[in-house]
Amino acid sequence: MSRDERATRTAALEAARDLFGAEGYHGVGLERVAKRAGVSRQTIYLHFGSKAGLLVELARYEHERSGIDALAERTVWSAPDAVAALEAWVALFPAFAPQVLDFVRALDGARRSDPDAAEVWRDQSDDRWQGCRRLAEWLKRDGVLAPGWTIRSAADLIWALASLQMYDWLTLERGWSAGEFTRRIQQTLRRTLVAR
Amino acid sequence: MSRDERATRTAALEAARDLFGAEGYHGVGLERVAKRAGVSRQTIYLHFGSKAGLLVELARYEHERSGIDALAERTVWSAPDAVAALEAWVALFPAFAPQVLDFVRALDGARRSDPDAAEVWRDQSDDRWQGCRRLAEWLKRDGVLAPGWTIRSAADLIWALASLQMYDWLTLERGWSAGEFTRRIQQTLRRTLVAR
């Protein structure tokens, strides 16, 4: 892949990110995405095959760009114990949400009627669940998992509470600050999943 | 409104409910909705003005049909104390989710790029929040609201945890049973919001 080709690709992805994020996947056509990227509509078809293909590539691009995996490695998986790791996991969301939240909302809107978008959503969702399961296993191993909770159900609860959607609702729809989200969700998970 | 007119309207709403629910708002055109309702596409425009108008009316229709308000009156607001009311509130979701979940998913998908859908979503969301605030006030009045939680923040947490989206994720995506959802979310809210 030449430098030009890569630049075109990147320009298309960033234009799509901006427009999908601002107006939703169904709210903007490829003509406008192409114009913003300084490229013809057909170039997008050459690179991504379809509008849905563009969305799929965009999901990968945004995930990588967010640096979330590296950040988790430094904070969550280097934590001294399971409870500290769980709290670091919750703190992850405010750290990278601003960069990806608009796009995630667009993907969430698209997946209802687009099989490709649904598959990407599921992949990313499963990845995140693996992290949650690892945390739940750690809690169990440390002997602090509250009675009544299995590794699977604890992972599910972490997965549901420490999620971008949850962050979206509580901060943007209900006006919580990033700090409030972190503190209150940490407390909720600690009180529910950590044995006293 | 004549009997025929009402029958046409109802047929259109039920066709839309089935198709939007199965394939998403953007996944099906009005031609198919009209055909399933046994009516012409133009009749839908006469009755609802636009595809979004149909969705808006459908939201009202489904809300009424679910009987959720009457059920809440009988169970939540007749509970003996605030904690029992909170638990009844959580138990509300499995009771009426099956009837409306598909449609709610369609509305959630549509609101990203449709201002009308977004407004209906916001209205229903606000209504539900009022119920949550009433619960939080009751907890406070009973003197059992955990320290660190205001009425507003407690209402927000209930609103986020006891929601159709949460029920959707945990049951359909993570395989929880209705009973598991009720029990675990009740426990989570009780341990977090109720002072010991």
Add this chain to the structure above:
DNA sequence: CGCCTAGTTGACAGGATGTAAAGTACTCTA
């Protein structure tokens, strides 16, 4: 009979996705 209403049919404009073909501009290489 004439009027009103609900609904149908057909046509059309505008915009979207997706495909195809021909042309341009640039680079690399024999």
Add this chain to the structure above:
DNA sequence: TAGAGTACTTTACATCCTGTCAACTAGGCG
């Protein structure tokens, strides 16, 4: 330096969807 390949553009077209318009039909009612 001529030729081939690559990346991209332009134009055109098929198809689908939303939304509007106008003309028509059928039934109920004074």
